[in-house]
Amino acid sequence: MSEEPAAKRMKNSDEYPNLCAEVAGPVKEKLIELDAVQHQLDVMSEKAAEEILKVELAFNTERLPIYEKRKKLTSKIxxxxxxxxxxxxxxxxxxxxxxxxxxxxxxxxxxxxxxxxxxxxxxxxxxxxxxxxxxxxxxxxxxxxxxxxxxxxxxxxxxxxxxxxxxxxxxxxxxxxxxxxxxxxxxxxxx
Incomplete structure (x- = not known):
């Protein structure tokens, strides 16, 4: 199985080279924790987007006969x-x-x-x-x-x-x- 893309997996402290040198110890650890929580939110948002697309697709199918009805009416105007x-x-x-x-x-x-x-x-x-x-x-x-x-x-x-x-x-x-x-x-x- 392939490894998750960098944006999808949690990072360890070595993957934060851009953190200021002054950011160390407990602050750095809290920032890493914060990033992990943000990652969870990103995963949840992606799941929500997928579910929303499924619902939208289902309703698009249900809308088709209504669109046809509207088309018949607009053609009479x-x-x-x-x-x-x-x-x-x-x-x-x-x-x-x-x-x-x-x-x-x-x-x-x-x-x-x-x-x-x-x-x-x-x-x-x-x-x-x-x-x-x-x-x-x-x-x-x-x-x-x-x-x-x-x-x-x-x-x-x-x-x-x-x-x-x-x-x-x-x-x-x-x-x-x-x-x-x-x-x-x-x-x-x-x-």
């Missing part, structure tokens, strides 16, 4: 997604006047978490025919598990002269720029 986006306090700021008509073509929007929940999620947008691109479905996936989180997007088949340039300022991008741009998930305010 003309321009539902346009109304929702344009009235959202944050998303509406990413939609300039000249892009508002695109949202009348947004037929459905779905967020799907990956099976293990920790590794990421994807946003699936279904569009009717529109003047911006030929795609009916555009999926933007966020991979969060690796050391360098990443984003992947469906290749968009832009209509002539509709492909937006890469945003100059990541802090204020439009919806179309967001749709075609793959920033680090850490800096993606819209997702």
């Amino acid at each position: 003309d321009n539902f997604w346009q109304i929702a986006f344009l009235n959202h306090h944050l998303l509406s700021t990413a939609i300039p006047e000249q892009q508002k008509d695109l949202f009348s073509a947004l037929r459905d929007l779905e967020v799907q978490e990956f099976d293990d929940l920790r590794s990421g999620f994807k946003i699936i947008m279904t569009f009717d025919a529109n003047e911006y691109f030929k795609n009916e479905v555009i999926t933007k996936s966020y991979f969060l598990q690796s050391e360098t989180p990443s984003t992947q997007i469906t290749e968009i088949q832009w209509e002539k002269d509709k492909n937006p340039p890469a945003p100059e300022d990541e802090s204020s991008i439009t919806f179309l720029e967001w749709l075609s741009y793959t920033p680090s998930p850490d800096s993606d305010e819209i997702a």
Whole structure:
């Protein structure tokens, strides 16, 4: 059986070379004890996180029929997604006047978490025919598990002269720029 990673196992006094030389005797021993208690808390927190993920996964499965019910209802409301986006306090700021008509073509929007929940999620947008691109479905996936989180997007088949340039300022991008741009998930305010 392999040895636990250094962060997971308790340390002995030789593994604290960064403690000041003045920290010795009873204080050093108490700090080592304190570290052992912190280790126990870390292990407990990790166990709790695992259990929370299991519960979340179970409820995600139970939510599926309710999401379907909601989808049927939203499909009966003309321009539902346009109304929702344009009235959202944050998303509406990413939609300039000249892009508002695109949202009348947004037929459905779905967020799907990956099976293990920790590794990421994807946003699936279904569009009717529109003047911006030929795609009916555009999926933007966020991979969060690796050391360098990443984003992947469906290749968009832009209509002539509709492909937006890469945003100059990541802090204020439009919806179309967001749709075609793959920033680090850490800096993606819209997702």
